Amino acid sequence: MAYTKPIPEPDPVHRVFWEGAKAGKLMLPRCTTCNRVHWYPRLLCPFCHSRELEWIEASGEGRIHTFAVQHRAFGGWADEVPFVTAYIDLKEGDRMFTVLRGVDPTKPERIRIGAKVRVEFEQASDEVSIPFWRVVEE
Amino acid sequence: MPGELSRAAAIIGAAEANEIGYPATPKTALQLHIEAIKNVSEQTGIPISRIDGVFSAGWSSQLAEHLGLHPKYIDTTSVGGCSFEMHVHHALAAIHAGIIEVALISHGENGWSARATGGRGTGRPRGAPDPWDPGQQFQQIYGVSGAPSNYAHAMTRHNHRFGSTPEDFAHIAVVTRQWAMLNPRAIMFSKETNPGGGPITVEDVQNSRVVAWPLTLLHCCLVTDYGGAVLVASPEVARSVKTKPVWIAGAGESMGHANMLEMEDFTATSAAASAAAAYRMAGMGPEDMEMAMIYDSFTITAGITAEMLGLAPRGEGFLLWKDGRAAPGGKFPINTNGGGLSFNHSGMYGMQLLVEAYRQLSRTAEDGVTGLPGKQVDARSCIVNGTGGSLSTTGTLILVAD
Numbered sequence: 254m255a256y257t258k259p260i261p262e263p264d265p266v267h268r269v270f271w272e273g274a275k276a277g278k279l280m281l282p283r284c285t286t287c288n289r290v291h292w293y294p295r296l297l298c299p300f301c302h303s304r305e306l307e308w309i310e311a312s313g314e315g316r317i318h319t320f321a322v323q324h325r326a327f328g329g330w331a332d333e334v335p336f337v338t339a340y341i342d343l344k345e346g347d348r349m350f351t352v353l354r355g356v357d358p359t360k361p362e363r364i365r366i367g368a369k370v371r372v373e374f375e376q377a378s379d380e381v382s383i384p385f386w387r388v389v390e391e
Numbered sequence: 392m393p394g395e396l397s398r399a400a401a402i403i404g405a406a407e408a409n410e411i412g413y414p415a416t417p418k419t420a421l422q423l424h425i426e427a428i429k430n431v432s433e434q435t436g437i438p439i440s441r442i443d444g445v446f447s448a449g450w451s452s453q454l455a456e457h458l459g460l461h462p463k464y465i466d467t468t469s470v471g472g473c474s475f476e477m478h479v480h481h482a483l484a485a486i487h488a489g490i491i492e493v494a495l496i497s498h499g500e501n502g503w504s505a506r507a508t509g510g511r512g513t514g515r516p517r518g519a520p521d522p523w524d525p526g527q528q529f530q531q532i533y534g535v536s537g538a539p540s541n542y543a544h545a546m547t548r549h550n551h552r553f554g555s556t557p558e559d560f561a562h563i564a565v566v567t568r569q570w571a572m573l574n575p576r577a578i579m580f581s582k583e584t585n586p587g588g589g590p591i592t593v594e595d596v597q598n599s600r601v602v603a604w605p606l607t608l609l610h611c612c613l614v615t616d617y618g619g620a621v622l623v624a625s626p627e628v629a630r631s632v633k634t635k636p637v638w639i640a641g642a643g644e645s646m647g648h649a650n651m652l653e654m655e656d657f658t659a660t661s662a663a664a665s666a667a668a669a670y671r672m673a674g675m676g677p678e679d680m681e682m683a684m685i686y687d688s689f690t691i692t693a694g695i696t697a698e699m700l701g702l703a704p705r706g707e708g709f710l711l712w713k714d715g716r717a718a719p720g721g722k723f724p725i726n727t728n729g730g731g732l733s734f735n736h737s738g739m740y741g742m743q744l745l746v747e748a749y750r751q752l753s754r755t756a757e758d759g760v761t762g763l764p765g766k767q768v769d770a771r772s773c774i775v776n777g778t779g780g781s782l783s784t785t786g787t788l789i790l791v792a793d
Contacts, residue, residue: 259532264523293525293652319551319657321543322604323534330534335604338535340544340657350652352533361604366551383532 256377257329279311290345313372315341354387393674399487401629401636405749406430408618417504419512423618424499431620444491446478471779475741476786480642482623494623500737541781543603546691548657553706557605560690561596562713571729573766579733617737635753641789643668651781662699665787673789677701681770684744686778687730724768741777752792
């Protein structure tokens with residue numbers, strides 16, 4: 254089925270991330286000076302301002318930091334309401350935004366902050382796959 | 392000990408456009424600006440030609456040209472709804488430095504009319520957002536659009552961390568509505584002026600349509616038209632005009648993030664930092680404040696901000712409303728115009744905060760048009776806090792009457 258929702262347009266700064274996603278890997282930027290992982294990708298480390306950055310393949314594990322249930326959306330997402338959006342605390346550090354899978358948007362009281370999640374990728378086009386996170390533990 | 396800039400300038404007047412809210416025929420942002428500017432000039436007796444600094448959220452060169460001005464100081468800071476509190480901060484510094492004497496801070500925004508004009512007359516670019524922007528690539532692709540979809544995440548986290556509930560925050564909407572019922576210019580003034588107007592209960596708030604759980608419609612601000620303008624002037628000018636000066640005792644600004652992806656603590660904003668700077672400049676503290684004007688884009692915004700300003704302990708900001716202190720007749724009035732929730736919210740609401748704070752401290756809050764008996768509060772100090780973006784940026788002012 255064709256992907257009807259917004260498809261990101263990879264740019265030079267974020268290219269490695271999207272290449273990884275296409276191959277089913279979660280790539281994260283890490284500073285080799287202070288060893289901290291950051292998200293989203295930067296030109297300088299946001300913590301120590303070093304320019305010595307590398308990409309690492311992450312575990313793809315994280316936990317729910319907070320979430321909301323979207324009852325109103327535009328474009329292709331309008332057909333999917335209600336859906337759950339969440340900020341994910343990455344195992345490697347820092348935080349990512351996503352649409353959560355494996356949850357019931359009509360029962361938000363059952364979704365637990367701190368629940369373990371795992372990344373998965375959905376192919377949106379020939380060139381782009383998009384990360385989503387799925388609850389793997391109640 | 393107050394800082395050097397404390398009371399180096401005063402707000403000497405504050406006015407609105409002739410028609411705000413839901414105008415019968417669509418208006419442009421420029422019309423709203425110019426009406427308010429003309430009105431504040433007439434209110435203070437300061438001719439427009441005497442303005443030597445122009446401050447607005449992106450409009451300054453258009454405004455100056457439209458008015459035939461050639462200002463000595465031009466500021467277009469546009470970082471969301473707190474921009475206008477920051478403009479006051481910047482104007483204070485520019486006046487103290489002797490660069491200008493009379494600063495115009497203006498806002499015009501046709502949030503309501505833009506729906507009828509297809510976005511024309513807003514002064515904003517109408518093209519698509521830059522697809523290479525990190526927010527577009529890593530956040531917008533997941534279907535979030537507009538403020539409620541973002542701010543809802545903060546409510547969930549506050550509830551988790553402090554054991555608060557959406558019902559606790561619903562009291563903010565209920566109390567703010569009580570203030571709107573004293574302001575005939577408020578959208579939600581009465582059932583006669585708007586089918587959704589008049590008194591509401593916590594149950595009404597919780598039973599209204601879900602926009603982005605846990606935020607229901609009545610946890611969210613309005614979308615309206617607004618024009619507002621204030622004049623900030625040197626002490627010499629302030630003492631020469633017919634209106635009362637409201638002194639800028641303290642000012643501060645800060646930012647936590649631009650994109651919510653970078654919000655470290657979803658239950659805190661940079662208002663803690665901007666308020667600390669403002670209190671320091673004023674040589675005052677939260678205990679010296681007698682009322683507050685707090686940006687209420689959502690109930691959660693107001694609740695969190697009250698905590699950041701030191702007006703309530705962490706996790707308990709909503710109690711100011713829940714126990715009635717913030718209500719009409721209460722000990723600590725908050726958002727006496729009816730707020731962004733029930734009075735008017737054009738998109739960037741910081742100007743509405745300034746206009747109401749000026750009216751309260753200059754004892755002009757009950758003129759029958761913008762306020763009925765019971766709206767004027769007995770306060771000589773007011774803390775004003777604007778919040779912009781997605782709980783991103785903040786500007787705090789401490790204003791005091793003579």
